Amino acid sequence: MKWFGEHKFGVLIGLIVGVLVLGIGLTSGGRVHTTAPEGLISSGVGSISRIFYYSSQYVNNFYEFISDLSTLKSRNEELEDLLIEYKSNLTDYEKMVQENKELKSLLEFKEENAQYEYVSASVLSIDPDLGFSVFVINRGSNDGVGNNMTVILKEGLVGRVVEVSSSTSKVLSIIDRNSxxxxxxxxxxxxxxxxxxxxxxxxxxxxxxxxxxxxxxxxxxxxxxxxxxxxxxxxxxxxxxxxxxxxxxxxxxxxxxxxxxxxxxxxx
Amino acid sequence: MILLFELILQATFFQFMSINGYYPDLVLITLVIIGVFYDKEASWKYGFIIGVLRDILYGRVFGVYALGYTVTIIAVSWIGKNIFKESFASPLLLFPVGTVTINSLVYIIHYLLRMAVPVEEYIANFGLMYWMLNLGVLAIMYSLFRTLRQKGILLKM
Structure with a gap:
């Protein structure tokens, strides 16, 4: 008992390190669902993150706009050139639209995609170290989101859901090395x-x-x-x-x- | 709460507003300052709690940052109390210790889990700009925290 009294701090830290190493071992293969307290924390912080995320994006866009002012004249000239080029391409474009419509109907893309049911979600925050490799969205198991579900945009593939809590989920994007x-x-x-x-x-x-x-x-x-x-x-x-x-x-x-x-x- | 606020800032604001991709690691800076102010018996809780929160909010494996931040703040506290005293230079000298400790631990764990990026790419993240930015912010934050502490507003003695 005397030994424990003298080494109380060492024993406590040893125990904590042991529990954390166990936690790393148990979750290293990924988790389908988080625990209820984790879900509660993610939901609470998620709503605050959302405000910061949007505000930061707004500030960033404003900053980019200010930075772009000096190059506006040259950009305007470039755009005018592009406009002339686009006008000449318009006829080709209309032909391609028609061709595209035919191809789409041939491949039955529309019918194939209509079988899916979609859930829309917004990005809450990004991994501070890895950027968009892993990000958090504002939909979880309460919205029917499950592990390994495919995340997309109309332009294409974004990633897959790797961890789900009640109202948020983590998405592993396709640019991550582990994807x-x-x-x-x-x-x-x-x-x-x-x-x-x-x-x-x-x-x-x-x-x-x-x-x-x-x-x-x-x-x-x-x-x-x-x-x-x-x-x-x-x-x-x-x-x-x-x-x-x-x-x-x-x-x-x-x-x-x-x-x-x-x-x-x-x-x- | 300050640490949680800083963690949210790093995951949102600094993802858009950075200098060539570099931004101050406010969480680590604050942990180093806490490590300078308190001994290891009092400071480890801060590292543990913010590490657990980071693992829950952004981590893919639970425990990586909890372990990393706990060990880091204990190391900083121990070195701070035994080698340096609570002087102005001590946080500036202890920040590299904290950076090396947390990043080595995180890298080793990720390496063992086969999730690590090549080591040379990882080290490339810690260029001159990283040190200038973080040490500059650390000096400002340390002065601020020390003043607030002396007035009994924050991190009481």
Whole structure:
């Protein structure tokens, strides 16, 4: 007893460290649901975070507007040039719209997507260290959100739900290094293994004989992982072929501008 | 409450308003200041509580930051009381100790869980701008906290 009295602090810290190491071990594989107290804390802090998030975005936009004032004249000239170019392209565009409509009906994209039920959600906060790799949204199990649900925007794939509490959820975005899934090249039907990369880009790996090229669009394959099929992932911007390697590496630009994320859709 | 407010700021405001991606690590700065003011028996609770909150709010694995911040504030307190006294230079000298401790622990845990980024990329986050910004903010915050403490408003003796 005397020993415990003399080393009370050491014993206490030892116990706490032990409990935390146990916590790390138990949650290292990810958790489907958080506990009730965690949900309560997330909900409480989430509403405050939302105010800060929107205010910060507003301040940032205002700051960008002020910074842009000096370059407005040159930008205006550039835009006028673009306008002339766009006018000449208008005829082609209308043809393409018609073509696009026909392709859509052929592929029955609309019917395929209509089977999903969506939940809309807003971003509450972002991981302070990892940026948009992991972010918190204002929908949880009370809204029918479940683990591994696909998170999208109309432009394409955003990520998947990795942890759910009663009124908030954490989303692992596709740019995170721990995010791995299968995609397919729309033009060649080659399968691509995709993982996150730095600078809001994606890295993909394809068979060395694949005829994939810059400009190709990649969608989710729906074969493995938790993502639904045929959701646009992004566009190939570079194909890297290394001597002696069995695979080609492709750099993919995500269809969604993750750094400007505000509202998302969750596929139920 | 101040630590929680700082944590929310880091997850919202500083994600949009930063200098080339660098922003002050207010939570770590405040923990270092608390570590300078109090001995380890009193200061560990601050590290533990804000670490648990960070794990709940933003972490994917529960316990990483709770463990990291608890060990960091104990280390800062212990070194502060045994080597430096409560002088103006001590927080400036202890901040690098805190930065190295928390980031080493977090990196090692992430490495063991196979969630770590390459070490050279991780170290690249701590460039000259990081140190200038954080040490500058630390000097201001330490002066402010010390004044408030002497007046009995905050972090009472």
């Amino acid at each position: 791995m899934f299968n995609g397919v090249c729309v033009r060649t039907r080659d399968y691509v293994r995709i993982t996150g990369d730095d600078n809001y880009m994606l890295k993909g790996y394809v068979d060395s004989e694949a005829e994939i090229q810059a400009g190709d669009i990649i969608t989710t394959s729906g074969l493995t992982g938790s993502f639904k099929k045929d959701i646009v992932v992004g566009e190939v911007i570079e194909v890297l072929t290394s001597q002696g390697k069995m695979e080609k590496e492709v750099v993919i630009e995500p269809a969604v501008e993750l750094e400007k994320l505000n509202n998302v859709l969750i596929i139920k």
